[in-house]
Structures are given as C-alpha cells and as structure tokens.
Amino acid sequence: MKLYNSATHTKEEFVPNHPDIVKMYTCGPTVYHYAHIGNLRSYIMEDVLEKYLGYLGYNVKRVMNITDVGHLSSDADTGEDKMLKGAKREHKTVMEIAKFYTDAFFADCADLNIKTPDVVEPATNCIDEYIKIIQKLMDTGYAYFAGGNVYFDTSKLKQYYVFNDFDADDLDVGVREGVEEDTNKRNKNDFVLWFTKSKFEDQALKWDSPWGVGYPGWHIECSGISMKHLGEDLDIHCGGIDNAFPHHTNEIAQSESYLGHKWCNFWVHVHHLNTTSGKMSKSSGEFLTVSLLKEKGYDPLAYRFFCLQSHYRKNLVFSWENLDNAAQAYDKLIARIAALKPGDGEVDAAALTELKAKFTDALDNDLNTSLAVTALYDALKARTNDATKIAAVADFDRVLSLSLIEKAEELRKKNAGPEEEHDERIEGLLAERAAAKKAKNYAEADRIRDMLAAEGITIIDTPQGAKWKRA
Secondary structure, eight states, X not given: OEEEETTTTEEEEOOOSBTTBEEEEEOOOBTTSOOOHHHHHHHHHHHHHHHHHXXXXXXXXXXXXXXXXXXXXXXSSOSXXXXXXXXXXXTXXXXXXXXXXXXXXXXXXXXXXXXXXXXXXXXXXXXXHHHXXXXXXXXXXXXXXXXXXXXXXXXXXXXXXXXXXXXXXXXXXXXXXXXXXXXXXXXXXXXXXXESXXXXXXXXXXXXXXXXXXXXXXXXXXXXXXXXXXXXXXXXXXXXXXXXXXXXHHHHHHHXXXXXXXXXXXXXXXXXXXXXXXXOBTTTTBOXXXXXXXXXXXXXXXXXXXXXXXXXXXXXXXXXXHHHHHHHHHHHHHHHHHTSOTTSSOOOHHHHHHHHHHHHHHHHBTOOHHHHHHHHHHHHHSSSOHHHHHHHHXXXXXXXXXOHHHHHHHHHHXXXXXXXXXXXXXXXXXXXXXXXXXXXXXXXXXXXXXXXXXXXXEEEEETTEEEEEEO
16 A cells, blocks of 8 residues: 655555554544534545555554644644633633533544544643653753743754645744744744743643643644554654644654654645635634534535545535535435345355455555545446445445445335235235226225225335235
C-alpha cells in the first residue's frame, strides 16, 4: 500500500515500525460546538484508512484526543479559549459543554459508521504527561519562560517548516490574519507550551506546574497523549489539512526535540469540504451538521458515500444538488444489491479474487476511494453469479462501511410485502376465485372472499395475482 506522506510530499510504501502493530493517531475534535460535516469528512477518511489497514491484516491501535482545554480561537496562541467561549455562549460550565459535545460527536460518528478509536483521551486527563515533556524541553534549552508563559524556541531547530507546500505568509504565524503579536516571544514562530500569567485570566481550568498555576497550550496535548498510549514512535498521524500548520508542525518540533529522534513516519492530511462560497468553518458561521442532514431527510450514509466518491487529497465542493445526486446514487446502489438473489449458486472463488484485486488496487494507491467505489460497481456488473456478487459487496463494505448488505435486506423485505404462507386448501380457493372473476362470476368470487374473511384470512390482490395472510 502506498500513502501520500505530507512530510516528504511523495507517495511512499507503507511499512509499519513494528510488524505486529500499526500505531495510528488522530487529532480529535475541540468539543465546544457540534462537528460540522467538513470536520466529519476527515474522520470518515481516517476511518476508511484504519479499516483498510485492518482489511490488509494489520493490527491497528488508533488513539484520538478530545480537546477540552487550551485550543485558542486563532489556532496559534491568541484569541479566546474555544471551550471557554462555548461555555459562555450556553451559560454552562466548560466540563458540561465538553461532555455534551463529546457525546454529540460520537453520535454523529455512529450515524456515519465511523468506528470509535481504541483509545479516546480527553486532554484534561494528561496534565502530568505535558509537564514531563515541557520540563525536559526547558532543561535541554528548547523552551524558555517569558511573560508568564513557557514557549518553545523554534530557533533551536535545524528545520521547522516540515510541511513546506504552503504560501510564505501562511508559514509565518506572526503575519497570519487574526493573530496578535506576542512581544514575549523570542521568535515570531515560537509557540506556547504552558500558560500561567497571561491575558487569559478567566480561564476556567488550571493546574499546578513548576512554572505556576496554568494550563497547557493546544499543541503539547497531542504529543503527550500520543506518547502516553503509543510510545515514542508513531506510524501514522492523521488530521485535516488545516492542522498541518501550525499544529502538526509544532507537534513535530516539540516531540522530536523531546525524544531526540524521528517521531512519526507518515503524515496524512484530508483536504477541505468547501461550499460554493468557500471553506466550511464554525468561525464563519457557515456550517452544516449531521443532525441537519437528517432533519432534511438525508441518510447520513449518503453523505459518507458522497465523501467516498472523491479522493481525500482533493477539496470537495458541497452543495445540496451534489448531495442529492449522491443520495440518489446511493439509493440506486442499494436497490441493485437488493435485486441480487442470495441463493443463486455457490461463490466463485476465482471470480471473487479477481474482483477483490480491483478493489485493493484502488485503495493501495493512496486510498483512492473513488476508484474503490468504481470497483464496487464493476463487481455488480461482472459476469458471475449473484452469490459471488453479494460476497464481493460484503467484502468491500468491510472498508467502505456503507451498510450495503443490511440496507439491501431492509429494502428486500419492504418490497416483499406481507410474508406469504402456504396452505393447499386456501390456495385452491384463491384459484377458484380467480377463475370465477375471469368468468365474470363476481358473486362466486365475493362468496369465496367472504368465507375466507370469516376464517380470519385477508386476501391481497396484486398485479402478480392474489396473496393472502392471516389476520
């Protein structure tokens, strides 16, 4: 399998550090508001990656943080803590906000068939881990105390801009829109590891530390949580493309300075979901939720299908028309699968192997879900029996997670109508009734209907003939 590595800007053959396990870390949500469907695109694609690694036979351990402290509104070190902002907005405590929106996030994930990671760790659980890392960075000269905060000194690094396919201004935190100048920094790209005496006096959550009562910066949280659960090396780190700079850049800086060696082999970034007017974001006020899609009558899995039709490294444009098209295609796909006959022959092992090869070829090429969906359609068109097609669909859905077999079975039952019973006497009477109707002897037909009704038998006339059921 080849994956595009944002750190090297090339597709590379994926080989884990340890043959018996893949260590995977995902940047989780900041739980101050509902996740919008743009956020959830990233989690859908990361879910596909985890499931495909499992499909290939790897034992995957995936860890995800829940940011419930320290994430400021600029993504750098300025603005208001997002959790505090959410608490003020809803007149609740920070912890009440965190629990409510954490639960809402996982409800959305369940609707989208996104697997819960093996470890989900709130940032507030790992204060000791952050302090341990920061203390060593202070001791080794990579961090300094100024103006009440502990900063990471980026001038100590040989290379800071790891993900260098950005505009020059985007790489300069000091000139990014909405970022206020911090005169305590020695260098404009230095970042806060720990806040103590800062302008955020109303910060709700604070802890003792060697540098005074305070709270961690956002970037240190992912390093501490990852090392706590996955050790000192990491195979894959995932996140949205927004996270590449400064968040992931700063994670690498502090982690590798602390460890003294390379930390993570692959960096995988999912690109934006845009609306026709630009990037979907909470800060712009333009964002859609899974709950809203459901209120409008959309199956959340139609949105998952919509995401799978595009490559994760391409921006995806959302419009209601585009979602309608995806929803219609998803419904038609379910209908095609429902029309297959489960008892149609035995599974053709050779044909199934050939169909699976097309599917894995697609996903082996940097997780090309668009081609994987094409492989699914090709399987349905293949010159093989229905049993083999159903086996292929079930196999592919281990990764795609569109509930294809379950949805098809639901549709099949819905279309079948009342379950038929077999009774020679009743079916004989129905045949007599049909003959009477054909001869226009409606009195006899009605007599048979009324006689059966008295026995608790209801007759249902269909274009395929009369069916019956017991009341």
